[in-house]
């Protein structure tokens with residue numbers, strides 16, 4: 422199946438669980454070259470998400486993302502902040518006060534406002550990025566006094582599921598956290614996006630309230646890690 426056919430199938434499946442629309446489909450483009458990224462954009466994805474800074478910069482230099490918003494969805498190292506701020510429309514994976522400060526500083530220097538999401542470690546997995554849910558109010562308070570960034574919502578990467586449906590309770594917890602914190606009014610914070618759900622669980626995520634999904638393999642086919650240099 423072609424990339425365009427895969428995207429059409431995903432859109433159909435999404436429309437079935439969410440006929441009212443309003444779901445942002447982010448193509449997770451890692452390990453796919455500029456031509457394949459362009460194909461996905463031509464077929465109508467709403468944005469492209471990369472998770473490595475170097476890979477993003479290389480493809481960006483080739484004009485891969487023309488016509489689509491760019492998102493950064495991977496773990497952002499502090500020493501790479503300056504390479505990404507202002508180059509992407511949304512940094513989805515902010516998970517520390519240090520990152521908030523560095524992003525704000527860089528955005529201020531560029532004279533822009535950087536949109537970000539806060540990444541939540543919803544399953545509490547030690548090795549994963551993301552803050553614990555209880556740390557969110559503190560981070561939002563910190564963000565509220567940083568004028569060169571704007572928090573647009575929350576993101577999570579739950580565990581790889583053994584069986585379909587396993588992550589639904591995590592998605593439900595995320596939705597609750599999203600709603601609870603939407604009701605508190607912080608400056609520079611507007612809870613617009615709840616980014617959760619990938620190839621194996623995006624329909625569950627949407628059923629539980631996601632309005633942004635990040636999909637890689639269902640669009641591009643399985644990634645061939647063995648072929649990586």
Ligand SMILES: *Cc1c(COP(=O)(O)O)cnc(C)c1O
Pocket residue numbers: 449451472494495578619620621635636637638639
């Ligand atoms: C790769 C990736 C995805 C998409 O994964 P698939 O299972 O291939 O859909 C989503 N989010 C992040 C952060 C990723 O790195």
